[in-house]
Amino acid sequence: MNSFRKLFHSSLGPDFWKFRLGQLVSLLGNGCRSIALSWWILEKTGSAKAIASVLVPAMAVSLVLLPLFGPLGDNFSRKKLMVIGDLLRFITGCFMAGMVYFDHFNLIQLACLCSMAAIGTALFNAADYAIMPQIVNRGKLQAAFQQTYSLTSMGGVGGGIVGGLVVSVFGILGGFITDALSFLIAGFSTNLIRANTIPKRKKRTSPIKSVSHLKKELFDGFRLLFKIPVLFWVSLMAMLINFVQAPFWVALPLFVKMAKGMPAWYMGGLESSLALGTIVGALSLKFIQRFLRNRALLVATLILQGFGFLLLPRVPGLLLPFVMLLGVGLGSSIANIKFDTQLALVIPDSHRSRFNSIIEFLCLGLYPLGMAGGSILIAQAGVTATLGLMGLLLILMAPLILLIPKLNELLEVPVQRAGGFLKKHYPRVAL
Numbered sequence: 001m002n003s004f005r006k007l008f009h010s011s012l013g014p015d016f017w018k019f020r021l022g023q024l025v026s027l028l029g030n031g032c033r034s035i036a037l038s039w040w041i042l043e044k045t046g047s048a049k050a051i052a053s054v055l056v057p058a059m060a061v062s063l064v065l066l067p068l069f070g071p072l073g074d075n076f077s078r079k080k081l082m083v084i085g086d087l088l089r090f091i092t093g094c095f096m097a098g099m100v101y102f103d104h105f106n107l108i109q110l111a112c113l114c115s116m117a118a119i120g121t122a123l124f125n126a127a128d129y130a131i132m133p134q135i136v137n138r139g140k141l142q143a144a145f146q147q148t149y150s151l152t153s154m155g156g157v158g159g160g161i162v163g164g165l166v167v168s169v170f171g172i173l174g175g176f177i178t179d180a181l182s183f184l185i186a187g188f189s190t191n192l193i194r195a196n197t198i199p200k201r202k203k204r205t206s207p208i209k210s211v212s213h214l215k216k217e218l219f220d221g222f223r224l225l226f227k228i229p230v231l232f233w234v235s236l237m238a239m240l241i242n243f244v245q246a247p248f249w250v251a252l253p254l255f256v257k258m259a260k261g262m263p264a265w266y267m268g269g270l271e272s273s274l275a276l277g278t279i280v281g282a283l284s285l286k287f288i289q290r291f292l293r294n295r296a297l298l299v300a301t302l303i304l305q306g307f308g309f310l311l312l313p314r315v316p317g318l319l320l321p322f323v324m325l326l327g328v329g330l331g332s333s334i335a336n337i338k339f340d341t342q343l344a345l346v347i348p349d350s351h352r353s354r355f356n357s358i359i360e361f362l363c364l365g366l367y368p369l370g371m372a373g374g375s376i377l378i379a380q381a382g383v384t385a386t387l388g389l390m391g392l393l394l395i396l397m398a399p400l401i402l403l404i405p406k407l408n409e410l411l412e413v414p415v416q417r418a419g420g421f422l423k424k425h426y427p428r429v430a431l
Contacts, residue, residue: 018193022186039167045107071218073356229405235359244394256270302331303398
């Protein structure tokens with residue numbers, strides 16, 4: 001209880017809470033969309049490939065646009081960009097609800113709407129983590145990221161529960177309506193932020209005067225990132241990890257509906273268990289760091305996730321799958337909190353949106369391919385074999401983290417010296 005109170009304190013300021021509580025609402029709605037969309041497609045087709053045919057194009061759109069939108073986050077108000085992203089997702093949610101209301105099921109149109117929502121997601125993500133040092137004191141960034149992951153996880157827990165219940169009680173239409181309204185509320189809440197979220201730049205220029213300016217800033221971000229091996233290799237490692245994990249969101253609804261024969265609320269419960277694991281990870285991070293630090297911590301968390309996927313379809317009964325996904329969520333959050341905190345500290349504000357966008361682009365670069373390939377593997381070999389292969393590959397990949405140069409130095413750099421990390425280790429990189 002003391003850890004919980006310490007984590008959720010008010011010292012991060014009103015802007016942080018306006019932003020994150022608004023996003024908490026949108027995560028509840030997003031849980032409704034996730035379950036409603038999968039359930040509607042399964043009811044109409046019963047096919048893993050049909051689910052992938054809707055999700056993969058949206059993921060590809062988000063992936064391609066993310067680095068393109070990064071320069072926008074380094075030139076314009078990050079708050080305004082996120083509000084626009086939320087409003088775009090509100091509009092697409094309304095159209096999806098309309099399709100259900102008129103019983104107009106069309107995979108191509110669903111894929112188009114999901115891709116439009118992905119544009120809003122990419123615009124939002126281009127500014128999301130970059131805004132944190134602007135609304136939170138730098139000395140409290142780790143606490144801010146811990147609370148961010150906890151709130152995000154609470155949204156995942158609540159989203160799974162709310163989504164499962166809404167779809168079970170009010171149907172698929174209720175799920176899409178709830179999703180749309182949640183993004184409207186989130187956008188309004190973010191718009192209440194009072195801090196100046198226009199990026200600080202050494203040389204002020206008029207915001208993106210031309211396409212050539214946008215192109216220059218985009219390629220400048222890629223060029224600089226490639227000159228910082230620790231960030232580049234971490235991004236490639238994350239790309240492989242996400243590629244292996246990508247089939248999960250196609251496999252989960254089939255595992256629930258086909259393998260277990262359970263209704264939508266059970267899928268919502270499993271999603272909630274995954275998110276609950278990330279809360280446990282955020283709350284226990286400092287305790288776990290007493291025994292495992294830096295690279296060893298990352299290796300252990302990846303192995304934990306691997307065993308969670310490997311055992312998920314093999315454990316008996318209805319309760320043990322919740323435990324497996326709890327472990328997956330715990331391992332994921334511990335690794336991400338530490339890395340995201342250090343990344344926010346060492347990258348200057350003038351480049352933060354671009355770097356975050358490009359890193360996320362690299363991290364998710366193979367995700368659509370993994371999701372599409374996973375749907376084919378599920379159709380050919382089944383859910384159990386697919387999840388087992390995912391878990392085994394993650395366990396085998398974990399030791400590769402030890403080969404990343406200067407990763408320990410990045411994870412250990414303190415707040416007061418974080419600004420000089422890149423200059424010390426990569427003096428030829430001018431930021």
